[in-house]
């Protein structure tokens with residue numbers, strides 16, 4: 001693979017600027033927590049696991065600035081910074097999960113402020129390294145669900161670009177291809193921000209995995225014609241009962257898949273499961289700027305003054321999900337039980 005999504009180098013977080021892909025390959029260097037928060041809000045880095053990892057390094061960067069403070073004050077300020085970091089994008093729970101992991105390490109340490117900074121840096125590095133291993137494991141489990149010859153529909157980008165490497169939904173596809181299965185991917189463009197058109201196609205083309213781009217509204221027709229064998233997508237938050245928040249449009253695809261009796265799979269690490277939330281109704285949905293809908297890139301496509309809605313995610317009810325693929329195995333309904341058993 002000729003690119004990296006994020007890299008920790010010389011006490012700096014280097015991000016591939018995903019806003020510019022596929023036309024330009026540019027990097028953004030973050031030297032402080034503020035620039036990481038801006039990068040997460042602006043989607044320089046995006047995808048649930050990737051923003052969790054970026055946020056963890058953001059906390060490390062922020063801790064450097066607090067290093068002179070007495071320990072009690074340091075922990076207070078670190079806690080405030082964690083709250084700000086978590087608020088940058090509300091739906092993907094991996095962000096909170098990663099930040100909490102660091103904060104717990106910090107709070108449970110008996111060491112000095114400098115010791116704590118070292119400990120949380122090591123923790124952020126572990127989160128990044130573990131993520132790649134988790135995706136590979138999840139990919140192995142998921143590929144058992146892929147037929148020898150398969151047309152696979154995916155939505156948004158749940159690939160290397162959304163994780164430290166390998167991806168979740170695209171990890172399943174990569175693992176199936178590595179096993180010699182003949183796979184053809186259909187990538188929905190994913191309005192409004194075109195993560196499918198810009199990122200999924202680009203990423204799969206780098207690996208020579210056959211991919212065809214379709215607009216979002218073509219999926220039903222392809223399913224009706226028998227051209228799709230399975231759907232696999234990522235997740236931003238999975239409630240205790242299996243209801244799953246993912247990129248807006250995922251719910252529509254799940255209804256279509258149900259209608260056409262096509263298996264609908266969610267691929268996600270267990271860090272995406274939020275057992276504190278009993279059902280999808282309680283998942284906070286991020287609403288983003290209207291300009292993402294009124295414009296196509298920088299080009300206005302809707303009248304000035306038009307009323308606009310821009311929810312970035314939707315929730316697929318667990319009844320429409322065939323399996324949830326995690327690094328701990330493939331979960332079958334009833335998901336409430338299955339999730340309890342692995343966590």
Ligand code: MRU
Nearest residue numbers: 046047048156158162234235247
């Ligand atoms: O708004 P984005 O691009 O961060 O949304 C990303 C998605 O919805 C992904 O499908 C999800 O985070 C899973 S990534 C492995």
